[in-house]
Amino acid sequence: MDTLLRDICAFEDLPECIPGEETPMESEEDDEDTIVYRPAFADDDDVPLSTVLKSSTQDESSDDVDAALSTFTEPHARQEGQRRWKKKDNSTTLPQFTEKEGYNADEFVNSDTPTEVFFKYFDKDIREKIVFETNLYAVQKGRNFQPITDRELLGFIGINFMMGYHQLPALHHFWSCHPDLHVSPISETMPRTCFTDILSNLHLNNNMEMPDNNQDRVYKLRPLIDGMNERFAFLYNMKKQQSIDESIILLKGRSSLKQYNLMKPIKQGYKLWCRADITGYIGQFERD
Structure with a gap:
């Protein structure tokens, strides 16, 4: 070759x-x-x-x-050999948790029933704010509306509680004269016209004070949210172990704030972010 x-x-x-x-x-x-x-x-x-x-x-x-x-040797292999690894002490010392834990016993001395406990959270300051803003809204709209009182507001809230577990096909059925539809505790508490007037004028914040560039989608509920968060923190001292997670309030009606998530047990409703401790007590909540 x-x-x-x-x-x-x-x-x-x-x-x-x-x-x-x-x-x-x-x-x-x-x-x-x-x-x-x-x-x-x-x-x-x-x-x-x-x-x-x-x-x-x-x-x-x-x-x-x-x-x-x-x-x-390849260039990257030579660079790898030039590295020098060192151990770094990343240990941290957590501060000692010295806050009080549990409910504020002084505030629940005479609270023996669920209704009395409810009034500790839904206190008079919050109710007075709702009464004032509701009457103000009716005046701003020029409606023929009889100003409500704190007692009437409590009756309105109690009727809504009862309607939650005693359901009828329509709203007017609760004041019906038929014995199979009539609900005496509701009709004896408030006339139907008074209930519908409060329902159509119920307000928690002044619309005239809303800023032009408002970014708060729950502006009309802001006084209630802030007031409830203050009462949650005042009446109960949360424990050391806490977590923040999302929560859904079921809603099947129409609302621009409603969210859908087909992967959740509650697939539609209002989404909230809640801070709770190991007992499940929610000390603070905020809309997503």
Whole structure:
């Protein structure tokens, strides 16, 4: 085979180009005394590194070739070897929890019934705010509305509680004269016209004071939310273990604040963020 290649090169008047042998090349300066030798390959970039090293070290032993290959490392490998890892002390000391825990016993001395406990949270300040804003809204709208009192507001709230578990097909059925629909505790507490008037004028905040660039979507409920959060924090001291998570208030009606989440047990309603302790007591809530 070597003889055939030499004959072909001699026929074409070309230098010998046997693979693996070195071929002389003239330098760029055309200096006759300067000759550069390189392996005779068509494209050096496509030649494996091991082949180049072996062709340039034919006179050396195989151990020397293996040693040369072992010294070759990629750039990122060299950078990895230059890193020096150190241990850093990231231990922190948590402050001692010294706050009081549990409910405020002084505020529940004479609270023996659920209604009395409810009034501790839904206190007189909140009720007076609702009564004032409701009467103000009726005046602003120029409606023929008899101003309500705190007692009437409590009756209105109690009727809504009862309607929650005693349900009828329509609102007017609670004041119906039919014995199978009539509900005496509701009709005896308030006439139907008074109930509907309060329902249509009920307000918790002054619309005239709403800023032009209002970003609070629950502006009309803000006094109630802030007042309830203050009472939650005042009447109960939350425990050390607390968490913040979302909660859904079921709503099947129409509202721009309603959210849908088909992956939740309650798939539609108002979404709130609540802060609760290990007992499940909610000390603060805010709309999403």
